[in-house]
Amino acid sequence: MATLSLRDVRKSFGATQVLHGIELDVADGELVVIVGASGCGKSTLLRIVAGLETATSGQVVINGRDVTELEPADRDIAMVFQNYALYPHMSVFGNMAYGLKIRGMGKAEIEKRVKAAAEILGIGPLLDRKPKQLSGGQRQRVAMGRAIVREPALFLFDEPLSNLDAKLRVQMRAEIRRLQRRLGVTSLFVTHDQVEAMTLGDRLVVMNAGRAAQVAPPMEIFERPADTYVAGFIGSPAMNFIPATLDQGNASARLSDGTLIRFADGPRPGEAGMPLTLGLRPEHVETGDGPDSLPLAVELIEPLGSETVVHGRAASGMAVTARLQGAFSGESLPVRLTPTHLHVFDAETGRRLEP
C-alpha cells in the first residue's frame, strides 16, 4: 500500500519554532502513534503530513513520492478530526460520499463504497440521519467511514477519541486497531494519552517540545526510555526520579543521604562524581523491612481496586510513589530501591546511560 517518510521537517510560526527537525519512517501498513503533552507540536506535524500546513523546511514523502508541495486532496490521504468535522447539513451518506462525489466517481460506485464502509462500521441504519441526530460514538464512526470510503494510502488521526467518554474511548480504541489491521492502511495517530498510545501503536513517537524524543515500539519505550522526559511521560503513575552521583568505579550510584546502590547490569560510562538521575517505576518499588530499607512517611493512598498507589516521603525529603498489589493502609511504608529495574540517566542532559 504505502509508506511515509518525513525528512528533517521543521516549522516556525513567525519567530517561534514549533518543530525542530522531525525524522520518521513509517512502514507499509504500520500504525505509528505520535504522543506528547499538549502544545508539543503533534497536530502541527500531522497537518504538515496532510498538507493543511506548510513546513518551513523539510520533506514529506508518501510512497516514494515527494508530496511536500501538493494539495491535501492530491496526497491520497484521509483524516479524522478530533471534533469529527462532519458537515451538519448533510446526511451521514452525504458526508461519506462528498469526497468521492467531488472526485467525479459514479453514483453506483459511491453507493457501493459507502454501503460497504457503513457495513464494516455498523452504521448502515444511520445513513439517512443528520450528524446532529447521532451520539458521540456514532459520529466518530461516521468520521471513520468518511476516511475509509476514500481507500487512501494514509490515514491520519488527530486525537479522534478525546471527545468520547472513558468507556467508549476504550471500545473505539480497540475498534480502530482492528479496523486498521484489517484494512492494512498505513496510519499516523496523534494523541496526548499515553495509554492510548501504548495500546494502539506498532511504534510510538514521543514528542517533547517539537522534537522526537524517542521513536520505538511501545514496550521498548517503556523498558528503555531514551531520556527522563520519555521516562516520566510514559507509565502511570509516573516514574520516581531520584538524584544521585556516579560512584565506586562507575558501578554504583550514591544517593544524597549516602546510600549506595550497585547497578545490577554493569557500570555506566562517565566520570566519577557525575550527577545522575535514577529512575524507578512505582510498580518496581519493593516493600518490606530489611537492612537497606527506606522508611516512607505515607502522604496519600489511592486505592485502584486490585492495586494501591502509595505516595510517601523519605526522611531525606525525597518523594517516592509505590504501586502495591492489593489493599494498603498505614502511616509508614518501608521500601527498597532495588537495582534490578533501575533506569540511569545523565542528570545534565537527561539522556539514558546504558551499561
Next chain:
Amino acid sequence: MSSTTLPATARVPAVRDDALLRATRRRLLISRIIAHGALILGVLIVAFPIWMTLVGSTHDAATIGRGDVPLLPGLHATENYATAWNEGGGRTRTTPASIMLWNSLLMAVLIAVGKIAISILSAYAVVFFSFPGRMAAFWAIFITLMLPVEVRIIPTFQVIVDLNLGNTWAGLVIPLIASATATLLFRQFFLTIPDEFVEAAKIDGAGPLRFLKDVVLPLSLTNIAALFVILFIYGWNQYLWPLLIINDRSMETIVVGLSKMIGSGDSQNEWNTIMATAVLALLPPVLVVALMQRWFVRGLTETEK
C-alpha cells in the same frame, strides 16, 4: 406535624385557609393584569394610526374632507382601492398604485438580493482567504458603515448622472447595494464555522467555490433569510435616493409616490385614495415578515452548527 414521612402514594392535604397561598395567587394575578395592560396599551398606541388609515380608506373624499374623523369603516372601500390601484390619487392623477407597487417590489428585491450576494462574497473572501491587504479590505468595508446613503448622496448623484444612469434601475439600485452591515454580519457568522470544515473540505478536494456552494451557503440559510427580511424592508422604505434619481413617473416607487400624492396645502387632498394607497404600501413588507417569520427569528437567535 406528627410524622415527617408520608406513605409513598399519599398526597399532602390542602391547608385550609392558607394565607400564603392566597397572597401568592393574588400577586400573580396582579402582575398578569399589569403585564397584559401594558402590552394592550402598547398595541393600541401602535395600532391606532393604522386603524385610522384603514378606516379612512373606506370613506368617500367628502367625509374626510369635512374634517370629521370617523372611527368606524365606511362603505366606499371598493371604489377607493380601485381608484388607487388603477388610476392613482390626487388631483394630478399620479401613477397607479399597481405600477408603483411593482416598482417598489422590484427595487426592494434587487437591493436585498444584491446586498446579500455582494456581502456573502466579500465576507467569504475576508474570512476564508489570507491575501495581502485582507485587514485593510475589511476595515475599508467597515468604514463605509459610517457613511449612510444620505451622507454621500451628492457625490453619488454626480457619479450616477455622469454615468448616464439617471432614471434607470441600475442607477436606482446599485448605490443602495453598497453597504457594509450585511458584510459584517456574514463575517461574524462565517467566523463561527469551525476551521475543521474548511480542512475536511480541502482533504475532500473541494475548491473555494465548491466549499462556498456546498457548505457555507447551506449553513448560512437562516442568516440569509433573516437578512433578506431586514434588507427588503430597508429597500422598500427608501425615499430620498429614489426621489432624486427617478423622474420617470412609470418608475416611481410607492413610498415616493405616496408622499407626492399629498399636496402642498392649497388644494384639497383626496385622503381616501391616499389612505388606500398607504394600506397597499404596507402589505408587501407585512407579507414578507409574516411568511419568513420562522426563518427570520431562527436566523437572528440561533447559529446552527
